[in-house]
Amino acid sequence: xxxxxxxxxxxxxPVGSPLSLECTVEGTSNPxxxxxxxxxxxxxxxxxxxxxxxxxxxxxxxxxxASRPQDRQFILSSKKLLLSDSGFYLCAWSGxxxxxxxxxxxxxxVV
Amino acid sequence: KQEVTQIPAALSVPEGENLVLNCSFTDSAIYNLQWFxxxxxxxxxxxxxxxxxxxxxxxxxxxxxxxxxxxxxxLYIAASQPGDSATYLCAVKGGTSYGKLTFGQGTILTVxx
Numbered sequence: 440x441x442x443x444x445x446x447x448x449x450x451x452x453p454v455g456s457p458l459s460l461e462c463t464v465e466g467t468s469n470p471x472x473x474x475x476x477x478x479x480x481x482x483x484x485x486x487x488x489x490x491x492x493x494x495x496x497x498x499x500x501x502x503x504x505a506s507r508p509q510d511r512q513f514i515l516s517s518k519k520l521l522l523s524d525s526g527f528y529l530c531a532w533s534g535x536x537x538x539x540x541x542x543x544x545x546x547x548x549v550v
Numbered sequence: 551k552q553e554v555t556q557i558p559a560a561l562s563v564p565e566g567e568n569l570v571l572n573c574s575f576t577d578s579a580i581y582n583l584q585w586f587x588x589x590x591x592x593x594x595x596x597x598x599x600x601x602x603x604x605x606x607x608x609x610x611x612x613x614x615x616x617x618x619x620x621x622x623x624x625l626y627i628a629a630s631q632p633g634d635s636a637t638y639l640c641a642v643k644g645g646t647s648y649g650k651l652t653f654g655q656g657t658i659l660t661v662x663x
Contacts, residue, residue: 482656483639483641483653527591531651533643538643539643540596543593
């Protein structure tokens, strides 16, 4: 069966520090991968999606970037965090058919 | 641009009641519709997935219907329990197998013992 792993679960980082969140999927090949952010009191916002290795599409201009170095690995990064980057970050995957499966999320607090 | 609206925003009911959560979307050219549950501070758990060619899906006490032409879906919860308390999210996938997911704002459900 397919599983999705996301870490860390929580992270407190100072303003201006770098960020790296990792997501991996097991039990499937060539998944579509997604990064979402859920800010307090707001809905889920799609940040990045990827349909293959090295293929990244950005939905909103921001301080973040994403990379897909391997088929089942998706990384969310920032060189210098802002206070506004705080939120709950969710990784997800989907196949050609079927729905989305989400990871357990990372709670990021920028202080 | 697809927009998804969920009504009501919040719902508080006593245990045992049957519930209906509503979801509407503006663009009927969807690939599928998915209902999720989110507990506080947790990720999203998929409850039901309805393909665009389907009318409904059932899982235990949950039943979801889809009327694509009118842009509506309902999630029916039978005999609600305190453990059903959570935020319920409706999401539609764009018109291709690789379409993006657009979420509603969610319905916060509280079931009192």
